[in-house]
Amino acid sequence: MLDELNIALRYEYLDIARVLADLKARRPGLHVCVTGRNAHPDLIDAADLVTEMTLVKHPFQQGIKAQRGIDF
Numbered sequence: 001m002l003d004e005l006n007i008a009l010r011y012e013y014l015d016i017a018r019v020l021a022d023l024k025a026r027r028p029g030l031h032v033c034v035t036g037r038n039a040h041p042d043l044i045d046a047a048d049l050v051t052e053m054t055l056v057k058h059p060f061q062q063g064i065k066a067q068r069g070i071d072f
Helices: 005-010 016-024 041-046
Strands: none
Touching: 005 016, 016 041
C-alpha cells in the first residue's frame, strides 16, 4: 500500500521515472495499491486498474470536524 503516493509525485518529492522503475522491478505476484488524487499520467499508463472516486456526501459539510481514529 503506497498511501498518498500521488501527492508525493505531484509535488515532485519523488521522481516519477524512479518510482515507475521500482514498481516494474517488484517481485512477480506482488500487488501494489497507490492512493491519492491527480495520479501522474505515466503512472496511470503503467497501472492495471485505475479508479477515480468523487465526493457525494461528507460529514464535514454538516459542520462535523475530523475525528481521531477515523479521519486522522
